[in-house]
Each structure stands twice: as C-alpha cells, then as structure tokens.
Amino acid sequence: MLIVGRHINGITIKSLEYLLDENNKVMEFTSEDAAKEFLKEKGFTDDECYSLAFETAGKHYLKVGQYTPATDESEEIIEREFYGQGYIFKDEEAYDTGLDIPCYIPELSDAIYTHQSFLDLMDGQEALARNLFERVDWQHPETLFEEDFASGEYDICPECGRMFAYYGRTECPHCHKISCEEERRSE
Numbered sequence: 001m002l003i004v005g006r007h008i009n010g011i012t013i014k015s016l017e018y019l020l021d022e023n024n025k026v027m028e029f030t031s032e033d034a035a036k037e038f039l040k041e042k043g044f045t046d047d048e049c050y051s052l053a054f055e056t057a058g059k060h061y062l063k064v065g066q067y068t069p070a071t072d073e074s075e076e077i078i079e080r081e082f083y084g085q086g087y088i089f090k091d092e093e094a095y096d097t098g099l100d101i102p103c104y105i106p107e108l109s110d111a112i113y114t115h116q117s118f119l120d121l122m123d124g125q126e127a128l129a130r131n132l133f134e135r136v137d138w139q140h141p142e143t144l145f146e147e148d149f150a151s152g153e154y155d156i157c158p159e160c161g162r163m164f165a166y167y168g169r170t171e172c173p174h175c176h177k178i179s180c181e182e183e184r185r186s187e
C-alpha cells in the first residue's frame with residue numbers, strides 16, 4: 001500500500017503532511033497510478049503530482065511513552081504517557097518484533113511486560129495474548145484478565161484444560177469434544 005505525502009509549504013524537511021480521507025485517516029492506495037488517478041480526479045495537475053511523495057505505508061504502530069533499558073552506565077528509564085485510563089508505557093511494535101522486548105508497563109508499578117508475559121498469562125495462545133495486550137490501558141494485565149475471566153469472557157475447558165474466549169461458544173475450540181456451558185448447566 002502507498003500513502004501520499006506533501007512537503008509542508010514546499011520545504012524539504014523530514015516530516016510530510018499526508019493525504020487524508022473524510023475521516024482524517026491517512027489514505028492508502030494500491031499503487032502510485034491509483035493514487036495519481038485519484039488526485040487527478042480531485043483536480044491535481046501532473047506537475048503537482050510530481051511534487052508529491054509516494055511512500056510505502058508502514059504499519060502504524062501504537063506507541064505510548066518510552067522505555068529505555070538499563071545500560072552499564074545508567075538505570076532503566078520509564079517514561080509514561082496518558083492512554084485510555086491512565087499513565088502507561090505501551091509499544092505495539094515491541095510486541096510484534098520479539099517475545100522478550102518490554103512492550104507494556106502499567107500505571108501503578110514498574111512491572112515490565114513482554115510479549116512472552118502476555119502469552120504466559122493466556123495459556124500460550126497468541127490470539128488471546130494479543131487481545132489482552134491490545135486492551136490493557138492502565139491496569140496490570142493480570143487484573144484485566146481476572147476481570148474478564150470473572151465476567152465470563154474466557155472459559156477453561158474441563159476436558160482438555162485449555163483456555164478459550166467464551167463469546168457464547170459451546171464447544172471447546174481445542175478438543176472440540178465438549179459443550180462446556182451445557183456441562184456446567186447440568187452440574
């Protein structure tokens with residue numbers, strides 16, 4: 001995917017302003033031709049198109065605050081920013097890049113969470129770990145998980161012991177053998 005940028009006031013500096021849609025989201029095009037076609041429909045001339053920058057769209061990672069690991073000379077630095085319900089550090093790129101990179105620090109403690117921490121909490125299942133990571137916004141992940149579990153968003157299959165997102169599901173997605181909810185009702 002491509003995005004279309006313009007040097008602000010024609011000055012070549014690193015930051016560009018990007019073409020936005022009516023919802024103020026950066027527009028993405030499948031090719032430079034597709035982007036130019038759209039621009040011409042909107043009244044851009046060839047010369048004007050030539051002055052624009054067509055960039056490959058990177059994934060827009062969420063980044064809240066900054067974490068700098070300790071070095072031999074300095075201690076770790078945790079810089080929190082406000083997000084959701086509190087002041088936290090949260091780094092989606094770190095989550096995506098590796099299992100052992102700090103990607104989340106809650107508001108009330110300096111406990112450092114990595115992709116692996118989320119996997120450990122969520123039965124090693126990536127979909128569940130990712131969902132939890134995406135939703136933490138100030139609390140400890142354990143707390144959010146406990147709240148979710150208490151409100152029935154997750155269930156543990158009595159047959160195979162695996163955890164799964166409940167969402168009205170009556171069959172364990174892992175062993176497929178048992179209708180957990182029906183089992184529970186009949187107890």
Ligand SMILES: [Zn+2]
Binds near residue numbers: 158159
């Ligand atoms: Zn099962």
